[in-house]
Amino acid sequence: MAHRQQRRPVVVLYERIVEAIQEGVYPPGSQLPTEPRLAADLEVSRPALREALILLQEDGVITVRRGVGRTVNQHPPRRGFEKLRPMEELLGAGQPVTTVRLAQTTEEPTDFSTQHLLLPARSRVRFWESLLEVDGTPCCLTQEWAATDETLAALVPSPAEALDGGQEPPSTMLRLLLEAGRGVQLKGSSTLVPTMLGRRRGEQLGRPADTPAVLVTQVVQAGRTPVLAAKYMLPTGAPALPVWQSR
Structure with a gap:
């Protein structure tokens, strides 16, 4: 079996602390426990914790003040499109998201899937087309192609x-x-371009064909090997995709 690359412990620790903040363990405005206490609570080494805390400060999740300690910011940035997450989670933001499967087949490679998944000739690939509804409203049309079973x-x-x-x-x-x-x-690379829905996609999303939209294309890789290629069509009025930037 191929060797599985593990995520850096500091990255995992960073995400654990962010999730704890989001779940209210360390609510906005509160002070984090002291470094020794936090390391003990999380069962991690202090050097790893210190590195994760530096990243949290740089990203605006916490503020460090001499004589006060580390305080969770009142409005910590919400992790968004810069982190590889399913589109259901990105669009949901606390609202119910329903996935309606429109197609689930195997097909000959298209130009898109061949280009992005480096598929061998005469192969067949899985193709899924789904409609994501947020609180009952169609908000995103997804098309996904998987790599071959040998690659997966x-x-x-x-x-x-x-x-x-x-x-x-x-x-x-x-x-x-x-x-x-x-x-x-896993890592993903994406491009976003403005477009129009067109007739077929407009019918699927219940919108006019000339509705402005954003087309997101995404390729997900394990190491350097592409394992998934996808297209996401988001019409005007769909929930925003948050992008968290820091300096």
Whole structure:
């Protein structure tokens, strides 16, 4: 079995602290425990904790004041499109998101999937098309292509079992791969371009064909190997995708 690359412990620790803040363990405006106490609570070394705390300060999640300590900011930035997450989570922001499966097939590679997944000739690939509804309103049309089973095997021990079974409730392919490949270092690269829905996508989203939209194309890699290629069509009025930037 291929060696699985683990995420850096400091990155995992950073995300644990952010999740604890979001869950109210360390609410906005409160002070974090002292460094020795926090290291003991999280069962980590103080050097690793100190590095994670520096990153949290740089990203505006906490503020450090001499004589006061580390304070959780009142409005810490919400992790958004800069972190590899399923589109359901990005669009939800606390609201219910329903995934409606429109197509789940295997097909010959398209120009898009061949280019981004480096597919061999005469192969067949999984293709999923889904509609994401936020609080009952169609907000995103997703199209996803997976790499071959041979490629996915390094990420998911049994790709066919993970992807071809009936998912209840349905989800995007990216969500399943992220859950099945926990501990594997995954990264994504995306492009965003303005466009119009067009007739077919307009009908699927219940909008006029000339509705302005944003088309997001995304390629997810395990190491240097592409495992997923996707397109996301977001019409005007869809929830915003937060992008967290810091200096």
